[in-house]
Amino acid sequence: MFDQNRAQEILKRLQRFSSSDEIEVLISGGRFALTRFANNTIHQNVAEENMVISVRTVIDGKTARSTTNKTDDDSLRRAVQAAEQLTRVQERDPDLLPMAKPGELPPAPANPPSRHFDSSARITPEDRAAGVGKIVDIAKRNKLVTAGIFSTGDGFEAIVNSAGVNQFHRQTSAEISITMLADDSSGWQKANSPDVTKLNPEQLAETAARKARESMKPQELAPGKYTVILEPSAALDLVGFMFYDFGAQSMLDERSFLNKRMQSQLFGANITIHDDAYHPLQSGAQFDGEGVPRQRVALVEAGVPKNLVYSRGNAARMKASEMASHVGHLAPTGHGFPLPNDVGDAPMNIVFSASPDGSKTLDEMIASTERGVLVTRCWYIREVEPYDKILTGMTRDGTFLVENGKVKNGIRNFRFNQSLVEMLKNVEMMGTPVRASGEEAFDMVVPAMKVRGFNFTEVTKF
Amino acid sequence: MMDIASWALNTATQRGATYCDVRIVDDRIRALMTKNGKVAHASDSETLGVGIRVIANGAWGFDSTDNLSRESVEATAARAVEIAKASATVKNQELHLAPEKPAVADWTTPHKVDPFATSLQQNLDLLMKVDEELRRVEGITLAEVNVNFRRYEQWFYSTEGSDIHQTRFVTGAGFDVYSFAGTEIQKRSYPNSFGGQYQNKGYELIGELDLPGNARRIAEEAVALHKADQCPQGNFNIVLDSSQLGLQIHESIGHPIELDRVLGYEANFAGTSFLTTDKLRKLKYGSDIVNVVADATQHHGPGLGTFAFDDEGVPAQSTPIISNGEFTGYLTSRETAHAIGDNRSNGTMRAEGWNRIPIIRMTNISITPGEKPLTFDQLISGTDDGIFMQTNRSWSIDDKRYNFQFGCEIAWEIKGGKLGRMLKNPSYSGITTEFWNSMDAICSRDQWTLWGTPNCGKAQPMQTMGTGHGASPARFRNIRVGSAFRGN
DSSP: OOOHHHHHHHHHHHHHHOOSSEEEEEEEEEEEEEEEEETTEEEEEEEEEEEEEEEEEEETTEEEEEEESOOSHHHHHHHHHHHHHHHHTSOOOTTOOOOOOGGGSOOOOSSOOOBOOHHHHTOOHHHHHHHHHHHHHHHHHTTOEEEEEEEEEEEEEEEEETTSOEEEEEEEEEEEEEEEEOSSOEEEEEEEESSGGGOOHHHHHHHHHHHHHHTOSOBOOOOEEEEEEEOHHHHHHHHGGGGGGGBHHHHHTTOSTTTTTTTSOOSOTTOOEEEOTTSTTOOSOSBOTTSOBOOOEEEEETTEEOOOBOOHHHHHHHHTSTTGGGSSSOSOOSOBOSSSOSSOBOOOSEEEOOOTTOOOOHHHHHHTOSEEEEEEEEEEEEEEETTTTEEEEEEEEEEEEEETTEEEEEBOOEEEEEEHHHHTTOEEEEOOOEEEOOSSSOOEEEOOEEEEEEEEEEEOOO | OHHHHHHHHHHHHHTTOSEEEEEEEEEEEEEEEEETTEEEEEEEEEEEEEEEEEEETTEEEEEEESOOSHHHHHHHHHHHHHHHHHHTTSOSSOOOOOOOOOOEEEEEOOOSSOGGGSOHHHHHHHHHHHHHHHHTSTTOOEEEEEEEEEEEEEEEEETTOOEEEEEEEEEEEEEEEEEEETTEEEEEEESSSTTOEEESOOTHHHHHHTHHHHHHHHHHHHHHGGGSEEOOOEEEEEEEOHHHHHHHHIIIIITTTBHHHHTTTTTTTTOOOSOOGGGTTTOBOSOTTOOEEEEOSGGGOSOTTOOSBOTTSOBOOEEEEEETTEEOOOBOOTTTGGGGTOSSOOSOEEOSSTTSOOEEOOOBEEEOOBSSOOOHHHHHHTOSEEEEEEEEEEEEEOTTSOEEEEEEEEEEEEETTEEEEEEESOEEEEEHHHHHHTEEEEOBGGGOEEEEEEEEEETTTTEEEEEEEEEOOEEEEEEEEOGGGTTO
16 A cells, blocks of 8 residues: 655655756555446446656746656656656746745644545445445335445545655545436435445435435426525535635635625624534545645634635735735635646635524424425536626425425426525524535535525426 | 557456457646736646456446556456456346447547647747737736647457557647626636637647637627626527537537436436437427537547547447437447447447546537528528527536526627627526527538537546537527526
8 A cells, every 4th residue: 555655755766857946746546446326237337546646846936747647767757857848938936935844834633533444445346236236125115216326445645745745645435326216206315434334325225215206296386486495415516616716816816706705794694614624524635735734714604704715825925915904814724736726725624513593403494494495406506607606506306395394295396596695694594514415516514404585597397 | 558458358358258348548638827927737647547348247347557567457357357247246137239340440630730749838928928918908807828738549459359549639728818897707718618629639729719819809808798788588589609509519419319318327417318219200309400410520520529439449420310300319339229229339438538437428419500601690680689699608407408508608689680789697598409499590611610528527437528519600589598697
C-alpha cells in the first residue's frame, strides 16, 4: 500500500529531474469497484486501479502542472519537463505565493477521525453481488424491478513539496443507490459511508420499494406555489448549488451571489452552516490542494453569511481588496484547489446545524402540513439566474401529495424554478442533520426541510 | 501493444471467459486558460492503461489497471473473469452479442496541424490578445479564454480477432465574459457556452473560430444586457441559433434514443426514456421537415462523435433517427440490438478512457438542414412576430426526457420580419414531441454547424464523453417562453 515514505521518494526522484525553484507533487490512487444492476440483473461490474502523479513547478513567480500515471524515471522526467516548459513560457504572476511551508500553516486538530475501514477495503465482487442479490429479492417480493449500484473503494491522497509539506490521507468508501420501478411509479434511496458496515442494503431497498408502491397511479396536480417537504437528498441537491459562491475566488471574480450581501440577514434565522472536515459524518482529506490543513469555518450564522473560505493566495488577494472589511475572518482556511486553477477555493465539508427550534421528524413535518408536496429526490438541477440563485430542476422517484397531515397519493413530477435565497428564508421546520447523498452536489450533513411557497412551474407526463 | 493484449486475452480465455476485449489507451490532454489578464490554468496530462472486458458464465466483468507489466495485466484479466462470475450470480436475463466481423484497421482523425506541435507561446499570446480585447469594454468584470487539445490513441483487440488502432485529435477553444452590475450578473460566450467549440480536428480549428475578431462584440453584448428588457412570459414563436438547437437535439433526441436507457440500464442515474420500443416507426416525433441522423462516419464531418470503429470494434455508421418526422431508429450496441429486432449493432459504444467500460453514446446526432436555400436573414424576415434566442445558459430535462427547459444568454424580439430590441434572461420550455412537431422552418446547409458537446455525463461510475450535433437555425411555433422567471 502506498504511504508517506513512498510519496517522499517520488518527490526526491522528481527533484532530480527538475531545475525549478520549487516543486510539489500530488499523488492519488487506489482501487475502486462498482457493481451495477438493472432489470433485477447485474449488468455491469467494473473495477480499476490507478495512481496519478501530478507535478507542479514554480520558476520565478510562475507556475504550471503536469500529470502522469506512471512512476518510471522516463515518465516522471517527462512530467517535470512538461510542467517546467508550461511554467517558463508565462509572464510572472505577482500574486503567486511561494509554496506552503509547514511552520506557516494553520494548525490541524491533533487526532483527526480515521476514515479507513478494513471492512470496506476487504469487500469482494462476491460480497457486492450478495448485497445486490438481497436488493433484487426485495424487488421481486414487491413485484418491482430494481436498478442501482453497490460500490466500494480504497484510496489515498498525498501532497508533498520541496518546502517540507508532507500530507497523507487514506480513506475507504462504500455507496449503495437503489431505484425501484413499477409501471407508472418509482422510488429511490441512496447512502454512503467510509465504513460499508454502516450501510444497510435491505433497509434502503425496502424504503425505495415502499415509495414505488405508494406512488403508483400518480395524479396530476396543477403547478403553483406549494409547501414542500424536502427529504435530505432533495435538500442537499438544491443547497449544494450555493457553496462555490462561498469561495473567495468567486467573490473576487464578482460572480458570487454573496457579493454585496455578506453580513446581511440573507436567509432565515434558523439557517446555520459550517464547513467542518473533522465532523464525524464528514468525509475526505483534511487538507487542501496545497497541503494546508482544513479549518472549521462558520459560513452562515443565524441566516447571516459571515465568512468565506480561502486558499493561501486568495486570502492575500482578499486582504488587498476593497471587500476586505466585509468578509469576516480573513486568513487561509485550507480550502484551495490544486494550483494553478480558475476556481480557487470552496467549502467541501458542509454541515448544517440543527434548527434552534428543535429538530422534527419527517412524520412530524407531514403531520403539520395541511396541503403540500413531499419530495424524495431532485433531478437535473441547473442555475437559471446566478444572483438570486434561481434553480430549475425536476422532482423524481417518489413525489407525493400531502393533505391534512397525511401522505395521500403519488403525483406526477414537477419542474421547479425556485430562488435558493428565497427558499432558505422560508424554511419552517428542519430534521436532524444527516449525511445525505444525491446526484447534483457532493455529500453533506444536511437535514430534511419543510419549506413554504416552493415554486413549481410545470408538470411532466409521469 | 499486441503483447499486452495477448497476455490479457489468453488469461481471460484460460480462466473461462467466452469473450474478451482489450483496450489499451494512451490519452494526452493540454489545457490553457487565462482569466482577467493572467494565466489561470496551464496543464498537461497523460494517462496510459488497459481495460479488459470479459463475458464469463454468461455475464459481464471488467477490470483495468495502469500497470502494464505482464504480471499485472494477467492478474487484471483474471480478476475481470472473477468479477464476471460474481455478476452471473444475480442474473435475470441472458446475454446475446450481435455478430460482428472482426476488423483490422488503422485510422487517424484527419487534421492539418497537430495541436501539440504548436508553441505554448503562440497559444498564450492568442489567449492574452482575446482577453485584452474583452476587457477593453467598460463594465466587463471577468473574462475567461481557453484552448484545449487532446490526443486519444487506442488499441483494440478481441478474442474474435479484431485489431484496431485509432488516434483521435480533439481541439477546442472559446471565451466567456461576465458583467456584474447592481444586482445582476450577465454573461456572454463565444462561439458557444461551456468552453466554446470542440471538434475532431487539428489546430486549424482555432483559426477558423476567429476568437479575437468576435471578442469586442460579445463583450459589448454582455454589458448591454443590463439595460435590456426582461424577456416576456407567454407563448411565442421562437427562432433558435444553431448552437442552442444543437443542445436541444442532444437533450431531447440524443438521450431518449439511447437504447440502454430505453431498456432500463440507466434507470438509477441518467434515467430512462419515453421512447419505448413500441414507438419505433410509429411515433410522429416531429414535423415533416424534421430529419435527424446518428452519423459517426467521417463523411458527416469532424464531430466529437466521429470515428472509424466504436469501442466494441463495430464500424462507424449512419442511422436515420427521425425521417420526415417519423421516429425510425435507436442508438444500439452488440448487446442491445436484438431488443429491437436488429441483427447488428449500429456502432455507438464508447468509453471515456482505459478505466471505463464502453456504453451506448451519442455519435453525431444532427438535424438535416433544409433542402431549399434559406439564410438566417431570410428566416427572420419570414417571421412576423417572435423571439430569437442565442447561446445556451441553462438546460434541464426530466428523467424520461419529456419536459425540458432551456435558458439562453441573449435574445432579440422579432417584429415584422426584423430583429428588434434586445431581451435578457430568455428561456423556453415544453414537451419533447410537441416541441419538435412545432418546427416549421430550418435554414439550409450554408447555415449548418457541427457543434461539439465535450461534457456529456452518463453511467456509474460517471463517464464524460464528447458528442457532435449538426444544426442550422430553426423556427418553432407557439412555444412557452419565460417560465423560468415566473413566480420569482
